[in-house]
Amino acid sequence: xxxxxxxxxxxxxxxxxxxxxxxxxxxxxxxxxxxxxxxxxxxxxxxxxxxxxxxxxxxxxxxxxxxxxxxxxxxxxxxxxxxxxxxxxxxxxxxxxxxxxxxxxxxxxxxxxxxxxxxxxxxxxxxxxxxxxxxxxxxxxxxxxxxxxxxxxxxxxxxxxxxxxxxxxxxxxxxxxxxxxxxxxxxxxxxxxxxxxxxxxxxxxxxxxxxxxxxxxxxxxxxxxxxxxxxxxxxxxxxxxxxxxxxxxxxxxxxxxxxxxxxxxxxxxxxxxxxxxxxxxxxxxxxxxxxxxxxxxxxxxxxxxxxxxxxxxxxxxxxxxxxxxxxxxxxxxxxxxxxxxxxxxxxxxxxxxxxxxxxxxxxxxxxx
Amino acid sequence: xxxxxxxxxxxxxxxxxxxxxxxxxxxxxxxxxxxxxxxxxxxxxxxxxxxxxxxxxxxxxxxxxxxxxxxxxxxxxxxxxxxxxxxxxxxxxxxxxxxxxxxxxxxxxxxxxxxxxxxxxxxxxxxxxxxxxxxxxxxxxxxxxxxxxxxxxxxxxxxxxxxxxxxxxxxxxxxxxxxxxxxxxxxxxxxxxxxxxxxxxxxxxxxxxxxxxxxxxxxxxxxxxxxxxxxxxxxxxxxxxxxxxxxxxxxxxxxxxxxxxxxxxxxxxxxxxxxxxxxxxxxxxxxxxxxxxxxxxxxxxxxxxxxxxxxxxxxxxxxxxxxxxxxxxxxxxxxxxxxxxxxxxxxxxxxxxxxxxxxxxxxxxxxx
Numbered sequence: 001x002x003x004x005x006x007x008x009x010x011x012x013x014x015x016x017x018x019x020x021x022x023x024x025x026x027x028x029x030x031x032x033x034x035x036x037x038x039x040x041x042x043x044x045x046x047x048x049x050x051x052x053x054x055x056x057x058x059x060x061x062x063x064x065x066x067x068x069x070x071x072x073x074x075x076x077x078x079x080x081x082x083x084x085x086x087x088x089x090x091x092x093x094x095x096x097x098x099x100x101x102x103x104x105x106x107x108x109x110x111x112x113x114x115x116x117x118x119x120x121x122x123x124x125x126x127x128x129x130x131x132x133x134x135x136x137x138x139x140x141x142x143x144x145x146x147x148x149x150x151x152x153x154x155x156x157x158x159x160x161x162x163x164x165x166x167x168x169x170x171x172x173x174x175x176x177x178x179x180x181x182x183x184x185x186x187x188x189x190x191x192x193x194x195x196x197x198x199x200x201x202x203x204x205x206x207x208x209x210x211x212x213x214x215x216x217x218x219x220x221x222x223x224x225x226x227x228x229x230x231x232x233x234x235x236x237x238x239x240x241x242x243x244x245x246x247x248x249x250x251x252x253x254x255x256x257x258x259x260x261x262x263x264x265x266x267x268x269x270x271x272x273x274x275x276x277x278x279x280x281x282x283x284x285x286x287x288x289x290x291x292x293x294x295x296x297x298x299x300x301x302x303x304x305x306x307x308x309x310x311x312x313x314x315x316x317x318x319x320x321x322x323x324x325x326x327x328x329x330x331x332x333x334x335x336x337x338x339x340x341x342x343x344x345x346x347x348x349x350x351x352x353x354x355x356x357x358x359x360x361x362x363x364x365x366x367x368x
Numbered sequence: 369x370x371x372x373x374x375x376x377x378x379x380x381x382x383x384x385x386x387x388x389x390x391x392x393x394x395x396x397x398x399x400x401x402x403x404x405x406x407x408x409x410x411x412x413x414x415x416x417x418x419x420x421x422x423x424x425x426x427x428x429x430x431x432x433x434x435x436x437x438x439x440x441x442x443x444x445x446x447x448x449x450x451x452x453x454x455x456x457x458x459x460x461x462x463x464x465x466x467x468x469x470x471x472x473x474x475x476x477x478x479x480x481x482x483x484x485x486x487x488x489x490x491x492x493x494x495x496x497x498x499x500x501x502x503x504x505x506x507x508x509x510x511x512x513x514x515x516x517x518x519x520x521x522x523x524x525x526x527x528x529x530x531x532x533x534x535x536x537x538x539x540x541x542x543x544x545x546x547x548x549x550x551x552x553x554x555x556x557x558x559x560x561x562x563x564x565x566x567x568x569x570x571x572x573x574x575x576x577x578x579x580x581x582x583x584x585x586x587x588x589x590x591x592x593x594x595x596x597x598x599x600x601x602x603x604x605x606x607x608x609x610x611x612x613x614x615x616x617x618x619x620x621x622x623x624x625x626x627x628x629x630x631x632x633x634x635x636x637x638x639x640x641x642x643x644x645x646x647x648x649x650x651x652x653x654x655x656x657x658x659x660x661x662x663x664x665x666x667x668x669x670x671x672x673x674x675x676x677x678x679x680x681x682x683x684x685x686x687x688x689x690x691x692x693x694x695x696x697x698x699x700x701x702x703x704x705x706x707x708x709x710x711x712x713x714x715x716x717x718x719x720x721x722x723x724x725x726x727x728x729x730x731x732x733x734x735x736x
Contacts, residue, residue: 004525004557004582006612010471013615021620023434036431045430054625055423061597061629062413063404064590066391091459095618103378120619127616157372189372214372222432229429229624244374247381248495250463251488252389256597257422257625261429 009129018120022329034327035354037345040304042226044278047271053264057257065256072259082210085239093218093233098124103244105130110154114142116335121160141170144180152185162193164200167333167343169300174206190215196302198224213238224272225265232262279303282346289356306341313339322362377497386488390697402695403722405713408672410594412646415639421632425625433624440627450578453607461586461601466492471612473498478522482510484703489528509538512548520553530561532568535701535711537668542574558583564670566592581606592640593633600630647671650714657724674709681707690730
């Protein structure tokens with residue numbers, strides 16, 4: 001009675017996961033966090049219209065969702081000025097990234113990202129056995145030229161870049177991204193993760209011809225729209241690439257409740273406008289709290305702020321630990337030199353009161 | 369400006385999808401179906417407690433779901449008398465099947481299923497490049513001995529069997545499955561799809577040691593629990609195999625709304641008991657309607673009934689077409705000799721009134 005074998009690739013994958021959730025930390029701590037500012041969730045919540053739509057759809061949850069997601073794709077296409085053929089909806093950007101890697105990169109293929117960039121992308125690249133090259137950030141920004149150079153050297157299939165960036169919150173002007181697309185090596189696809197685009201200034205968004213086969217843009221309802229717990233992301237790309245997702249995706253993976261919630265959220269752009277204002281206010285307050293503690297907040301075009309703790313990664317990790325132990329859930333970048341920072345999601349005034357209380361204590365403890 | 373290449377495997381995958389949804393058919397027909405009896409959804413709906421839980425969770429959808437799904441896994445483990453380490457939750461059985469194939473079978477590996485069995489399993493096997501052998505049904509039942517023989521001949525990694533079966537609704541006694549596990553060839557994993565187990569008689573469920581590394585059981589909230597539109601399935605297996613899913617799964621793929629709905633549905637076993645009674649009543653009525661039309665309904669342990677149209681596949685396809693054109697959404701098996709049948713999901717009395725009205729018309733048209 002022997003256990004069936006995993007594939008050689010699956011057998012050699014590590015047991016590590018991209019992120020440990022706050023719930024697991026709460027179970028370990030034995031108590032709930034006082035403030036949940038670690039996962040860049042939208043503390044201001046989803047549109048009440050989206051909440052109502054999900055509640056109404058709940059009673060109809062006995063029906064599978066439309067596997068073609070026709071209404072949602074039509075609404076998104078209208079929103080972005082493209083056709084539904086330019087657009088696929090999936091189980092969050094995470095799910096779409098997994099499918100994209102599967103479609104384009106396998107053992108022996110090269111993929112390029114930045115050292116300290118989104119770990120879930122690296123998780124998928126490893127999961128499909130491709131070779132990942134990581135280039136350093138430059139001045140706390142992902143470095144388009146270094147990414148292009150590495151892609152050219154390795155003949156990379158994929159180049160991942162988040163703009164605005166996670167975990168740093170920094171951003172490039174859209175013109176920089178446009179120039180990057182123009183300079184892409186033959187055969188490389190730019191994977192442009194725009195999870196935070198709904199919160200970014202307009203000039204951070206490149207103008208790209210969506211029939212260009214060399215770029216795919218990833219968007220989500222998890223950030224600006226406040227629906228992280230619903231799992232709806234989408235990709236914008238040339239129709240030929242979008243069609244390829246149909247060859248591998250979980251066709252009934254987007255349920256009726258998720259589609260209804262996303263439709264209603266998209267229709268309530270006023271809510272998004274309001275969230276943007278709340279996010280901007282909270283970002284300023286995090287900057288103020290950082291300054292009160294002698295720390296520098298990095299500029300951010302997202303719903304979080306990276307705060308430079310002024311020393312090395314070990315120090316920032318001690319500050320992080322101090323925050324966690326005091327009931328404040330935050331995270332931090334995973335690689336030097338980014339890991340001199342802690343990363344604090346925006347929150348309500350009450351949440352940020354917890355930050356104002358806990359941060360000086362955590363700093364003092366880390367310095368001691 | 370060339371399109372980036374897909375992997376050789378992705379490039380050669382067909383554009384076909386496992387199922388076309390009823391919404392796509394409605395768009396083509398230009399009108400809504402009068403009755404939706406094609407996807408084995410639970411027309412009796414989810415528990416009102418699950419609906420309330422989803423509505424409540426909707427307001428909290430700004431938070432990601434717990435990626436470890438600790439509460440839901442603990443509740444499911446208690447329900448099944450196993451530990452949470454024996455259990456993984458994913459985006460429906462479809463999503464779990466995809467991950468399982470990915471973990472265990474790649475190019476050059478053999479997989480065995482039945483000719484006419486669940487097409488989404490075959491979709492995933494093709495999607496990961498494994499070689500699929502299909503053995504015939506025997507007397508409208510999947511044939512354990514033929515599956516075992518084929519697995520032995522091909523050194524199959526996976527043997528797929530649904531019990532109760534879809535699309536036929538037939539079932540083996542649990543003892544037959546137990547004997548099949550005992551006779552598994554070295555290195556083969558039995559993929560036991562028990563999507564309809566919540567509606568089956570107790571004797572259809574095998575007693576299996578859940579530490580046995582040679583079998584994985586797949587369950588869902590889509591059928592008995594009436595939550596197809598929420599996308600929650602789970603797998604029961606030995607902990608070593610369950611842990612492997614963590615290496616590749618979409619860790620935040622199960623949202624907060626989905627986890628809350630599934631928790632509440634599981635807790636309302638009275639609702640499931642009531643659904644079982646409704647399903648049994650509706651199955652009998654489908655049998656009566658079939659008999660009134662001179663057709664034989666197959667025995668069923670599921671929420672659907674295969675009705676033998678008494679001639680060949682072309683005839684049954686004409687009957688199916690006639691039902692669709694008259695506003696009745698049903699489906700049928702995709703391979704001979706199963707395709708002499710149409711497959712009708714149970715429904716409310718009103719739904720079955722539509723069946724009683726439309727079926728004789730469709731039969732007459734097909735005979736003409």
